[in-house]
Amino acid sequence: MEVQPLIELPQRTLVDRFNRHLNYLRLSITDRCNLRCTYCVPDGFFPKLPSREILRYEEVLRLVKIAVHLGVSKVRVTGGEPLVRKGVYEFLDTLGRIDGITDISLTTNGVFLADQIDRIRKAGIGRINISLDSLKREKYKRITGFDRFDTVWKGIRLARERGVHPIKINVVVIRGVNDDELMDFARLTFDFPYAVRFIEYMPMGSHCRSYGQQILAPEILDKLKSLGELEPVPRNETDGPAERYRFKGAAGEIGLIRPISHHFCSDCNRLRLTASGQLRVCLLSNIQVDLKGPMRDGAADTELARLMIRAVLRKPRKHGLSCTEGSPVSDPMFAIGG
Ligand code: SAM
Secondary structure (H helix, E strand, C coil): CCCCCCCCCCCCCCEEECCCCCEEEECCCCCCCCCCCCCHHHCCCCCHHHHHHHCHHHHHHHHHHHHCCCCCCCEECCCCHHHHHHHHHHHHHHHCCCCCCCCCEEECCCHHHHHHHHHHCCCCCCEEEECCCCCCCHHHHHCCCCCCEEEEEEHHHHHHCCCCCEEEEEEEECCCCHHHHHHHHHHHHHCCEEEEEEECCCCCCCCCCCHHEECCCCHHHHHHHCCCCEEEEECCCCCCEEEEEEEECCCCCEEEEECCCCCCHHHEEEEEEEECEEEECCCCCCEEEEEEEHCCCCCCCHHHHHHHHHHHCCCCCCCCCCCCCCCCCCHHHHHCCC
16 A cells, blocks of 8 residues: 555644644544453444445545644554454554654554564554453453453563553443452552553443443542552653553553543544544544545545544534433444544
C-alpha cells in the first residue's frame, strides 16, 4: 500500500463549537474479536458486519490522510481486536508513513502480543494498551470466554523486554467480578513499569449490566490508599483522560479513567472512525456521520473533508451518561472501538 501525496483540501482544522481541537482519531479497523468479554459483548451477542461493509485498508488510509490534513496528529488503532485483521502489520507500516501523524498507538487484548511483538515494534508502534481484567487464569477465562491469560501475560512481559513503553494495562472494574483484585493489580506497579488503569464501566448498548455493578473512581482510590500514599503524577501530552498516581518508590503508576464520576468532556479531543466507516464524534452519543457511502459513491477528498468538518460541529458539549439512567448509546463497545 503506497501513501499518495495529499491533494488540495479546505484548510480548516477540526475545531468544534466549544473550541475543542480534535486532533486524536481512534480507528477501529474491525468489529471482529477473538474474545467475548462479558461487559463488552453482553450475553455473547456478537453480530458481525458483512465484509463488504467494513472499510478496506485503502479506504481507511484515505480518510486518515484527510483527517490529518484537517489537524489530526494522533492515531490509535483499535477494534474489535485489531490484531485479528488480515494484513494489519502492513497496514500499521503504511499508517506510520503518513506525514503529519506524530503518535500511533494500539489497543489490544494482547492475545497476539507474544507472537507478534517484533512486527508491532517494526511498524513503529511504541505505545500499547492491553486489556486485562483479571490476574487469575480461571476468572480471566470466565470474563473473556477463553483460556488465554498465560498467553497475554507472556505478551506483556515480552513487550516490556522489547522496550515498549509505556505499557498500559486496562482494567474495567466491575463489582462482584474483579473488584477483589484491585490491590493485586495495584501491587504490580510496585515492581513493574506498567501503568495500570482502572476504567469505570460504561453501560453501552441494550444489554448493559446493572448500575449496582459499577464501581466509581472515588471508591477505587479509597481502597488503593490502604496500600500506601498515592502521589499525583503531573500530566503530559499523551495522557488522555487518565488521572495519574504513583505509590512512593513504585516502578509503575496507577491511572483512573472516570467517564462517569468525573467526565472529561471539556478536554475531549477525540474522534472515532468505526470499521464500517462511520465518523463518531462522542463515544457516548449515537451521533455518527457516514463516510463510507459517500466515499464509495465517488466523493472527492474535499467533500469527505467537509463531511468531517460538519460532523465535528455536531459534537455535544458533554456526554449524557450517568450512573442512574439507561445507556444513551445503542451500539456495544466492540462496534465502536472504545
Ligand atoms: N480488543 C481490544 C481490547 O480488548 O483492548 C480493543 C477493543 S476494546 C472495545 C477497547 C477497550 O474498551 C478495552 O480496554 C475494553 O476493556 C474497553 N471496554 C469495552 N467495553 C467497555 C465498557 N462497557 N465500559 C468500559 N470500558 C469498556
